[in-house]
Amino acid sequence: METKYSPDDIAAAMSLQTFTYVYTSMATFWTYDCACSLQEEWTYLLQSRWTKVKGLYIATRFVPFLLFIGHLYMNFIPNENPDKCKILINICSILSQISAGCSEYFFVLRTYALWKHNRFALVVLVIFLPVALIACSGTSIASAVTASYASSAIPGITGCCNSNSLFVPFLALFVFELGLMSLTLIRAIQSWRMASGRLYAVLVKNNIFYYTCGLFLSAVNVIASQYLHYQYHAMFQDFQVIILAILALRMHLHLWQIDQQAHNMDAFVCISLSDM
Secondary structure, eight states, X not given: OOOSSOHHHHHHHHHHHHHHHHHHHHHHHHHHHHHHTHHHHHHHHXXXXXXXXXXXXXXXXXXXXXXXXXXXXXXXXOOOOHHHHHHHHHHHHHHHHHHHHHHHHHHHXXXXXXXXXXXXXXXXXXXXXXXXXXXXXXXXXXXXXXOOEEEOSSTTOOOEEEOOOOHHHHHHHHHHHHHHHHXXXXXXXXXXXXXXXXXXXXXXXXXXXXXXXXXHHHHHHHHHHHHOOGGGGGTTHHHHHHHHHXXXXXXHHHHHHHHHHHHHHHHHHHHHHHHO
């Protein structure tokens, strides 16, 4: 008896199933992280001043929800229309880029703060940021236009396949994060004797840890985009986006809490001295 489906069809279906499992796990982990940090985030949103950074925090928190909704709908709802696949994948790609941009912008601001609003750092960031943004967005759009889209040929296997290679965008992101990490390390080496205070130490450690994770995940995606086939090549793309979003949110919340503790301690010292 001859096999009804080709080896390529079977391999593509298996990659779609694996991709669905990975994405469901990510959605579960994201929901769990939200539940664990709900009280702390609610305190931050109520007590902190309304600034651009607070708006950035809200966007970083809620854009991944839209990303998950789009992907889970695409992965679980039967769909045999390639055009619909193309629309859904492109929408999810845009949401993914917005989420990654929000996370990265957090650490652009933190790197600039480490340099104490130095003109040299400003010039580097003003030149570097638009170049990286244009490179990532431009190559992503060009790749999406030329990519092919299809649903599984095997009945019962839901999801959409695409040949969209994001090798260049992740390579550009790798270079961008390497540049930001270099700025952080240069500043830390320059001021390691003069700098004092827990806030500064936490800022440097957070930046280095974030960039290390970003560099590692970008390198994984560069390799996966080049050497893995079917949907395996896209398996770690949104994984990087979600991990970096969680790191950015957690680290910003931690930094705000330390800053609040420092203000509370200063107020306590002032009250104690006034009572003497």
